[in-house]
Amino acid sequence: MGEYMILVVLEHDGQRLRKGALEAISRARQLSALGAIAGVVIGENTQAVAQEAAQYLSTVYAAEVGPYTPEKWAEAAYAAAQKSGARVVVASGGRQSRTWTARLAYKMKAGLLEDTLETSTDGQHIIGVRYSFLNRVTEKQKAALPVVFTAKPNTTPLAEPAGSSGVVEALEVGRPPTVEVLERLSEQKKGVSLTEATVVVTGGRGLGSPEAFAGVEELASTLGAAVGATRAVVDAGWRPYSEQVGQTGKTVQPNLYIALAVSGAVQHQAGMNKSKYIVAVNKDAEAPIFKIADYGIVGDVHQVLPALIDAAKKLKD
Incomplete structure (x- = not known):
């Protein structure tokens, strides 16, 4: 069991952290009264991205699990949460995160708050604000720890480097339910995301x-x-x-x-x-x-x- 209370699952493109990862780190720092923060980079050839992430976090786990599937991401995030002892898991919002965060929440027996605009804590709960009714109103939700939540893109300032380099640790991940990927198509997108x-x-x-x-x-x-x-x-x-x-x-x-x-x-x-x-x-x-x-x-x-x-x-x- 680790010493961390918050775990950030860091979104990346295989070469660098995405903007959403830096927003997720900012959200985690806003909750730092709960305890220390660790991060996890999941995928293949994760070392370079993990080293970048270590500029922002004291400990970063590198989970080599191969190409994306929701099952593998959920299993890796769960392994990181178990090793770190985290009771709060933060990820950037989006279509991909929706496919694995519910699986993670189930494994952790945790509450799930999706696409939050802002988050706070009273020490026992995470309070999230999110849009509802086609973004016309906002609603406040509260979930008791443990909690998995995602940060809606473009709603949080980007994190700045911590000023000192953290440690990267390899993370052993158990075998998730067998899923066979028959084909993977990647659209070649030019220009700005x-x-x-x-x-x-x-x-x-x-x-x-x-x-x-x-x-x-x-x-x-x-x-x-x-x-x-x-x-x-x-x-x-x-x-x-x-x-x-x-x-x-x-x-x-x-x-x-x-x-x-x-x-x-x-x-x-x-x-x-x-x-x-x-x-x-x-x-x-x-x-x-x-x-x-x-x-x-x-x-x-x-x-x-x-x-x-x-x-x-x-x-x-």
């Missing part, structure tokens, strides 16, 4: 054709932004599902969200309405997107978009 972007440019069905997304991509590239899409665009096959923003897609919270020919149905708003600034372009003055936009342009997107690209290039110059 949608969930980590500080600027997002999203195109809607009102663009009229998949070819019109060339302008969306150009504006995004000029601004150093990620490209997003509405469900209608994805359903039409114009853009991949990985770019979908909304209730059934990804939730983003950038500093700037530019919605081009996006009507702004409530399901789409659920994925982006907490953006710091929202700029909307739509020919329909009654489009719902204008109700939440900070700046709106009523006009033909095919005329407005080239002007936005030109303005962006001038700013860049």
Whole structure:
């Protein structure tokens, strides 16, 4: 049994920590009154990422379990929790974490708080605040220790290095239930990650054709932004599902969200309405997107978009 009270499961891309991992470390530090913090890096070839993580945490476990499956991640996180003695496990929110955190909570006989905006403790419980009702309201939940919780992306400041290097320890992980991976497809995505972007440019069905997304991509590239899409665009096959923003897609919270020919149905708003600034372009003055936009342009997107690209290039110059 270890001496740690909090364990952070560190998300990474195989080479470096992801932004969500640094947010999760920040959340753990906010609860440091409960006790010390350890981390775990799970996957294959974890040593380099674990060494990076040791800049932030005094102890980091490296669990070599091979390619991702929910069962292996849950088993590795459980092994790390057992070795460290942690009663609180923190992870970054997202589609992948949803597939293994419930399994971990079951193993630990712990409460599960998902996609929290902020967390606190009274010493015996973890209190989490999260969005509900399509992000229109917030609700407060309380769970007695032990607790597994995830931090909603882009809601927490990134952790700074601790100032001294920690220790990396290899972690032995038991064999999880047998799962055979028949095929693994990895989409080759260029540009900025949608969930980590500080600027997002999203195109809607009102663009009229998949070819019109060339302008969306150009504006995004000029601004150093990620490209997003509405469900209608994805359903039409114009853009991949990985770019979908909304209730059934990804939730983003950038500093700037530019919605081009996006009507702004409530399901789409659920994925982006907490953006710091929202700029909307739509020919329909009654489009719902204008109700939440900070700046709106009523006009033909095919005329407005080239002007936005030109303005962006001038700013860049």
